Amino acid sequence: MPEKPAQPLDPRLQALGLRSPVALAPMAGITDLPTRTLVASFGAGLVVSEMVASREMVEAKPSVRDRAELGADVADTAVQIAGRDAVWMAEAAKLLAGQGARIIDINMGCPAKKVTGGLSGSALLRDHDHALRLIESVVRAVDVPVTLKTRLGWDDDSRDTAALAVRAEAAGVRMLTIHGRTRCQFYRGRADWTAIAPIVRAVSIPVLANGDVTDAHAARAALAASGAAGVMVGRGAQGRPWRLAEIAHALGYAPLPRIPTGDHLVSLVARHHAAIVDFYGPELGGRVARKHLGWYMNDAGTPPALRRRVLTAPARDVAALLPDAFAYRENRAA
Template identity: 70%
Template sequence: MNLTATSWVLPTPPVALAPLAGITDLPFRQLVARFGAGWVVSEMVASQDMVQAKPSVRDRAELGFDQRATAVQVAGRDAHWMAEAARMVADNGAAVIDINMGCPAKKVTGGLSGSALLRTPDHALRLIEAVVNAVDVPVTLKTRLGWDDTCLNAADVARRAEGAGIALVTIHGRTRCQFYKGSADWAAIRAVRDAVTIPVIANGDIVDAATARSALAQSGAAGVMIGRGAQGRPWLLAQVCADLYGTPAPQVPVGHAFSSMVATHYEAMLAFYGKTLGARVARKHLGWYMDTATAPTTLRQAVLTATDPAYVLALLPDALAGFAPDLRTAA
């Protein structure tokens, strides 16, 4: 058994960036980390595809192996490939490996990966054991409350995962069949917290310091993980850290500083993916930034349909000029 779990120290402050497919790539994670976060988690990558070096996955697997406070998330259904992927990322400098047992997407669960593993907990445990035994770095687990309302087995899965050497469990407060509908049930996470001695992290619908505080109170969790709430607001995690744990408050960019930050993020995506793919991947981030700034419709359309990066960069100052952040500390 990998003994690193018993000596692993929860990162502080315990506020993490969730893995979001197609969103939490290296440029975005680095931006969030610069503002301040306890740790960040890479996009989910398929274990077999990563080991066999399929280019599309390898591109996303530029995971920041040696980046401080970064966990690399792997997914799969085969113990051999999960272990091989874990060895690969650990050998390349990953500090933490996270196992995905929470993704609800049909293309993932249809392949018996992600949250589908909640329906086969014995098999899930074999995957966990294979990963833990393959590496000498901490291994964490991200999952949901269960498959559906008749299969709420997260507490049992977490208990067995702890026994196999998992160092931390993150629970999204929904079942797989809920996808992202309704509201996250933070109170239901408490059963998981009570079943284990390792840290439990609450996830789902945490969008500011107030919801983070409520999630902690209802779940009894040791920390929170924020995903969609950080879209268009990469400083959000640092704000939550400041409000809940007294770390220095981030300097939220306004005016020219805001458009400059967005431009730098845009250029980082172009450099990371290449001009054509980068411009396409960047559109969703630009859209979220313009949502945050309440950009005029005409400018929004112009930015999102432009094909020339230089033109996009020229439009951004006007498109983002309306941003006026609420800097009040949440009660």
């Protein structure tokens, strides 16, 4: 008999099509279509595309198109857009919904200077009125659910995201993801999950807690501290595409995934590498895949010399090196 979940999923998350309360965070240059597909194959509540600039998406500039085929019509996927102009945000949302996107996620949390310098991402936390105009334009433009990912505030003197959350819910946003840091913290220090709790209490829509949720222990702590309906996992899934399914199981929402070892792990890494190379082409794909190979080898305890060989080999030669590279994992804890 298959395992039964210990508890039912929050109906608000069910209404959005989530399969569990554990989602994959969008990470630029990391969560491309091959990686999202692999994570989803183990069982993720939701995977979110890499952030795309709304105007560039509409104008189909090669830099955006080459970064990722968004997989808008892939099940369990939200497509994340960013921008500062309501017209372009609305047009991007309409375009993506027309391509089959099931959820449109608005980025108001990216702290990168090249994003905030253009008054996008977390820069919008400094102007709630303008942020609401963007949210309203996107909600009006599409019939699919619109969600919002943001932070606690711009800095420690302006942790006022609860007020923005209330207005976003009134505008039609269906779910929030809150990274437990301010923009000015970037990724330094520890995420403050307790600071997410006032935002959760301020709204009736579900909230996901994000930031430093790397494993089941952290997920339980984040949920307890924040009162959130679920969690969003980023770097915890790097080199461990099964991690979201592990967390969902630990929380009582899914069967325990089969964590690959031995030949199964070698096969999984080889398939992931091949998918990335096929997706981007041999030259760019080989470079993009190296970061993933590095994360897998971190967990496997691959010796430095062999690690260097794998990471510097031409893409066509990588698969032959993987059995030796992962022969060391069997003596290490998962």
